[in-house]
Amino acid sequence: MAPFSPEPPVSGHVFRMPRKSGERWMAKWRDAGGQHQKVLGRAYTGRGRPPDGYLTKLGAQRELDAILATARAGRVPAKRARAELVTLAQAAEEWIEYLEVDRQRRPSTIRDYRRALRTKLLPAFRGGEVPIEWITVAAVERFREQLVYRERLAPATVNKYLVMLHGILKRAQRRHGLAVNVVASVERQPIRRSGDFRVLSPTEVEALGRAAGSTQDAAIFRVAAYTGLRLGELLALRWRDADFEKRLVHVRRSYTADEEGMPKSGRVRSVPMIDQVAAVLDGLSRRARFTSDRDLVFCNESGDFMDGSALRRRFYLARERAGLRRIRFHDLRHSFGTLAVQVFPLTDVKAYMGHADISTTMIYVHHVPQHDAAAKLSAVLEQATGVVAAAGGEDARPAQLSFEG
Secondary structure (H helix, E strand, O other): OOOOOOOOOOEEEEEEEOOOOOOEEEEEEEEOOEEEEEEEEEEOOOOOOOOOOEEOHHHHHHHHHHHHHHHHOOOOOOOOOOHHHOEHHHHHHHHHHHHHHHOOOOHHHHHHHHHHHHHHHHHHOHHHOOEHHHOOHHHHHHHHHHHHHHOOOOHHHHHHHHHHHHHHHHHHHHHHOOOOOHHHHOOOOOOOOOOOOOOOOHHHHHHHHHHOOOHHHHHHHHHHHHHOOOHHHHHOOEHHHEEOOOOEEEEOOEEEOOEEEOOOOOOOEEEEOOHHHHHHHHHHOOOOOOOOOOOEOOEOOOOOEOOHHHHHHHHHHHHHHOOOOOOOOOHHHHHHHHHHOOOOOHHHHHHHHOOOOHHHHHHHHHHOOOOOHHHHHHHHHHHHHOOOEOOOOOEOOOOOOOOOO
16 A cells, blocks of 8 residues: 655745835745745735725735635645646746746846737737647747748847747746647757947047037946946946946946836946046036936936937937947947957956856957957967068078979
8 A cells, every 4th residue: 555645735925025116915835736926916004995906914814815725625726727728828927927026037128028928929829828738839830930931030039039938838837737848849040140240449439429419428428438338227327336436337227118227137246437437427526416426427407317218319419420330329338348358358348248148248359350460470480480481471581492303
């Protein structure tokens, strides 16, 4: 007789999770189907009856009690729903919630994913109503071919949708026991990077600054090119981040999609404040208003965040007035990268630019022309062989010709 194996105890707790739009009450519990987590509602800390959609701690506990009672009775959602009954739309929503709550992805990233689901992924699978168990390799291949041949999307964009679908089904494997992640059998689009991009020389950066429509625009153009900060990081820069004594610019926050959060790398970093940047920031610090530690370095007339789209438009106008080549605002960051790799070790440049992988930093090494590479290699050969080559490429010493045969 097989030994008795008792069911794991059903238990859980509620807790508050801080979010940009306000705290949420969360429930976390374990039952026969494993461990689960769910958003119960917005946290209400005031007095009296909470508004619709808000919960007090007592209300959150009642929600959890109902979940646990259902779990102890052995009914859904305590046990995992069969995969064939779970639709792609449901699995996608669970994946989004997992990224938002568990993985703490940035709000702008979550918005991008939701937009991609709404406009591309779900419509391709009957609005997301297809059960995940019914999705086949052939169906995913048809989706990929539609993006490539009909919509003519870039390879990186096609791969983005495939990676999203893979993530949704991978999550469904853990949550609902989906047997196979069919996206794993679908090839990604090849991406060929030329390693070429456009940058400005220091002289051109100064010309861009002179052509700017305002002192502040001139300053942000120069700081972007001489620090490598991303646009969102520049918009979120505050005076407390400018350490004139240690000659450092601390990158602590980023402002994207109308929300302030952590930088793209998820980590705080520091960048050298070179003389040109120090001079620019010192000039801005002498303005009449918005110069306290908590104030933004680059701000609008009311001291609030600047409009990134409007700033880009002003950048294009300044670029045209200066007679410069067609480059994007982001290429100012590349301009810093090409300068930095000529001075600092690659590991330092990686840290300064907030790259997750050294391979990203390497693009600047490939971009910077090594004008003296031939001379350096020639010197090594001359030292090894004792043969000094003439300017024309011939041995400087009289040649001794010999014929055999």
